[in-house]
Amino acid sequence: MDTLKDNVENVLLLSPEELAGISFRCTCGKEHSVDIKKIIIEKGAVNKVPEIAAPFKDGKLFLVADNNTYRVAGQAVEEMLKNKNFNVYSFVFNTPHELVPDVSTLGRLLVEIELGTSLIVAVGSGVINDMCRYLAYKLEIPYIIVGTAPSMDGYASVVTPTIVDGIKATLGGVYPYAIIGDIDILKNAPMRMLYAGFGDILGKVNALADWNLARILRDEEYCDICAGLVKNALKKCIDNIDGIKNREENAIKYLMEALVIAGVAMGMFGNSRPASGAEHHFAHYWDEDAIARGAEHPLHGNSVGVGTVVAAEQYKIIKDKVPEGVEMPDPEEVTSLLKRLGAWHNPADLGISKDLFRRSILHSKDSRPKFTSSHYAGELGMLEEIAEILTKKFYE
Numbered sequence: 001m002d003t004l005k006d007n008v009e010n011v012l013l014l015s016p017e018e019l020a021g022i023s024f025r026c027t028c029g030k031e032h033s034v035d036i037k038k039i040i041i042e043k044g045a046v047n048k049v050p051e052i053a054a055p056f057k058d059g060k061l062f063l064v065a066d067n068n069t070y071r072v073a074g075q076a077v078e079e080m081l082k083n084k085n086f087n088v089y090s091f092v093f094n095t096p097h098e099l100v101p102d103v104s105t106l107g108r109l110l111v112e113i114e115l116g117t118s119l120i121v122a123v124g125s126g127v128i129n130d131m132c133r134y135l136a137y138k139l140e141i142p143y144i145i146v147g148t149a150p151s152m153d154g155y156a157s158v159v160t161p162t163i164v165d166g167i168k169a170t171l172g173g174v175y176p177y178a179i180i181g182d183i184d185i186l187k188n189a190p191m192r193m194l195y196a197g198f199g200d201i202l203g204k205v206n207a208l209a210d211w212n213l214a215r216i217l218r219d220e221e222y223c224d225i226c227a228g229l230v231k232n233a234l235k236k237c238i239d240n241i242d243g244i245k246n247r248e249e250n251a252i253k254y255l256m257e258a259l260v261i262a263g264v265a266m267g268m269f270g271n272s273r274p275a276s277g278a279e280h281h282f283a284h285y286w287d288e289d290a291i292a293r294g295a296e297h298p299l300h301g302n303s304v305g306v307g308t309v310v311a312a313e314q315y316k317i318i319k320d321k322v323p324e325g326v327e328m329p330d331p332e333e334v335t336s337l338l339k340r341l342g343a344w345h346n347p348a349d350l351g352i353s354k355d356l357f358r359r360s361i362l363h364s365k366d367s368r369p370k371f372t373s374s375h376y377a378g379e380l381g382m383l384e385e386i387a388e389i390l391t392k393k394f395y396e
């Protein structure tokens, strides 16, 4: 890592594989580190699971999947490990609906995990990864994630969004020991999961604008390296949007890499600033409303994609008051990208009611301290006007 000492900017040239395990003193003044042992995103990556799990061979391996992820990857991983004489046992969630990240799901894993387990092997995406991360954290057992869909940026996360008493809480967590993304599996994920992954990444265009807004107006800490990593990853995905739509291997690799890098950047910076702004606040507000009603909500990234359109429209309305140096997202551009992919780009189409939408403009920022364009619009006394304009735009 000598090159990093000479020039911190070289971090921007590293692949996700190379980012694993680095630590350096940054130009922003922080000491950044990525405490993930291995990141492997390539064709046939699952074949490396036995090699990665080798240090844990003395104990039992607990493989967790749901019926879909077991079919597309879990079973093969389990057989591979058994063939290499690992002591592996598995639990497969059998649920007709999306698995819910709540205390009941966590409790089930606690019941199923056996004493003497040395490694948790999570096979899945959002919820499976989140639940296994928390289990790993609480039991102090390392976990690896075999990703089955490039659908969200939580693979390299250290926090666990979980529903507790009907409210979305952010519980603790640990980094995975390893992240394995097999392109042969990822490229065949359901289309709406690819849309979601792209939506979560597209959100960064607004998140980075909000971060700059906070830097300028609030003198908030900023890191060019963390922002640069996210920006480069975002650009690669936008440049390859047709490839994502067509499930081309290179494009799927860029998407998965971007999702991992976004998580890494948040971990490096120490909070979610590099990858989440007002677009995520809108998405959370809509999700929480569905949770309160006991209804299912769209995949996180699909809400974030639409949230990005809304946040960009909001910037457009307040643009005369936005200080120089904030690269504002262009609503026409983000909308056309989502359209080109075939993903949702309008809150009404996503199933957000007119009333909920209006309330989200006014209140999604409430009790969320992270300063965004919504907070700024609130200070300017413009939220009512924005709610009026955008509700008309999307619902009439």
Ligand SMILES: [Zn+2]
Binding pocket: 026, 027, 028, 029, 030, 032, 222, 223, 224, 225, 226
């Ligand atoms: Zn930095």
Ligand SMILES: [Zn+2]
Binding pocket: 152, 153, 200, 276, 280, 300, 304
């Ligand atoms: Zn997200």
